[in-house]
Amino acid sequence: MIRAVMILFFSFVNLQFVKSQIVFSSDDVDSVKIELKKPEKVPSLSKILASSFASQFDTNKMKKASQKFHVFVLFGVKIGSNGKVEALYTREKMPTALFSIMRDGANLEEAMKKLDYVFKGNENKILMLPMLFKRLSSDNSDKTEWDYTRDLFNIWPAIPLDNKLQIVFLDTYYAAFSHHVN
Secondary structure, three states: OHHHHHHHHHHHHHHHHHHHOOOOOHHHOOOOOOOOOOOOOOOOHHHHHHHHHHOOEOHHHHHHOOOOOEEEEEEEEEEOOOOOEEEEEOOOOOOHHHHOOEOOOOOHHHHHHOOOOOOOOOOOEEEEEEEEEEOOOOOOOOHHHHHHHHHHHHOOOOOOOOOOOOOOOOOOOOOOOOOOOO
């Protein structure tokens, strides 16, 4: 009995749904215009910040740098409430190798503050940007060396987006080992 009532109920609802649909023929429509919008390409924040740093480098000094030139630095970029860069945080003592390829009188912080980009969604945050400055050799002899540096690009752990805990950055720890085992 309940089954029959349910079937009758759903049949009635279905009938009402069919009656309520508006049906029109193609003769009623003059033309249909469909516009497809390409998804907005979001620029890489790392690329935007890195290009600002690159503006402070001297290409002649970079060409003269050693074939084994490499520097790994972690920058903190403070974004204000307006979405613009307010400050640049670096190590107290920056690597001299980094200064050896910079323009005379270069100022990384001023270059960052002059950035004409609004970091929407990152207001009142500090963006941590690890950067590897490396001169690639012309004979491709650094291929094996590059294999280990690829790990630097995947340095950040996967932290859930809904994380409410404060993140603390610790000093870098250097763990060296020898291939000789006793």
